[in-house]
Amino acid sequence: EVQLVESGGVLVQPGRSMKLSCAASGFTFSSFPMAWVRQAPTKGLEWVATISTSGGSTYYRDSVKGRFTISRDNAKSTLYLQMDSLRSEDTATYYCLNYGGRWWGQGVMVTVSS
Amino acid sequence: DIQMTQSPSSMSVSLGDTVTITCRASQDVGIYVNWFQQKPGKSPRRMIYRATNLADGVPSRFSGSRSGSDYSLTISSLESEDVADYHCLQYDEYPTFGAGTKLELK
Numbered sequence: 560e561v562q563l564v565e566s567g568g569v570l571v572q573p574g575r576s577m578k579l580s581c582a583a584s585g586f587t588f589s590s591f592p593m594a595w596v597r598q599a600p601t602k603g604l605e606w607v608a609t610i611s612t613s614g615g616s617t618y619y620r621d622s623v624k625g626r627f628t629i630s631r632d633n634a635k636s637t638l639y640l641q642m643d644s645l646r647s648e649d650t651a652t653y654y655c656l657n658y659g660g661r662w663w664g665q666g667v668m669v670t671v672s673s
Numbered sequence: 674d675i676q677m678t679q680s681p682s683s684m685s686v687s688l689g690d691t692v693t694i695t696c697r698a699s700q701d702v703g704i705y706v707n708w709f710q711q712k713p714g715k716s717p718r719r720m721i722y723r724a725t726n727l728a729d730g731v732p733s734r735f736s737g738s739r740s741g742s743d744y745s746l747t748i749s750s751l752e753s754e755d756v757a758d759y760h761c762l763q764y765d766e767y768p769t770f771g772a773g774t775k776l777e778l779k
Contacts, residue, residue: 594768603773604709604717604760618767654716659764660707661728663716 561585561662563655568667571645581638581655581664589633592658595640597651598666605651608640609658622648645671675700677763679771685779686756692748696761696771701742705765708737708746711758720759721746753778 567579579595595607608629609618617629628641638655650671655664676699686692696706704724709717719728721737724744734749748755756778761771 596770604711604762604770606762606768606770609768658768659722660709660717660719660762661722663718666716 563657563662563664565653565655565664565667568653568669570670570672572673573646573671575645576641576643577645577669578642579640579653579655579667579669581640583636583638583655586657586662588631588636593629593631593638594656594658595629595638596654596656596660597649597669598654599648599651602651607653610638642669645669647671674767675702675763675765675769677761677769677771679761679774681774682772683775683777686751686776687779688751688753690751692751692755692776694746694759694761694774696744696763698742698744698763702763702765704739705763706737706739706744707762707764708744709760709762710755711760717760751776 562584564582571577592611594609597605597607607620607623610629610631614631626644630639652666652668654666678697680695706724707719708721710720711717720731720735722728724739725737736747738745756776759774763769
């Protein structure tokens with residue numbers, strides 16, 4: 560059974576940093592491009608970042624470029640999202656998923672507030 | 674960026690209805706459109722992939738179609754468990770979602 564389990568969400572002050580993790584199991588993690596998607600309360604889905612199988616290629620939406628870093632550790636089957644200089648508009652549930660969305664994690668809530 | 678214009682934003686439906694939701698792509702995205710169902714407090718679930726393919730375990734009353742730059746999700750004979758939010762996604766290049774469609778029972 561495929562599982563994607565996110566962790567790391569919490570309340571954080573504006574301007575601070577947070578790192579999300581996503582532990583994958585049940586599939587060959589290293590063979591799949593992965594991504595993060597977020598959803599602000601009562602809003603639609605928003606693509607945040609993508610990473611290639613090797614980690615050598617990444618993509619970010621404009622609003623997080625230079626602040627967020629997606630990475631992966633294929634040996635640990637884990638995906639990461641380092642979020643720096645957080646803003647109130649980053650408040651959302653963050654989902655880990657494979658590129659294309661066949662598999663999704665349960666989501667982790669990130670609240671940016673003073 | 675490629676825009677996915679999804680309509681309608683909400684829809685009042687009855688059990689047994691046939692429901693169609695459409696996304697229009699601002700540029701050519703080929704077959705790279707997926708549809709997702711999302712229920713309150715839950716993660717999205719892939720329903721249709723590559724525009725017309727039914728995902729594993731999805732009832733056959735769901736179908737996807739494409740006409741040019743218009744992509745549609747159709748639910749035939751709507752059941753109560755189908756009442757949810759639906760999202761389209763283009764992933765041809767830089768992925769973008771439609772704004773979502775909320776189905777509500779009359």
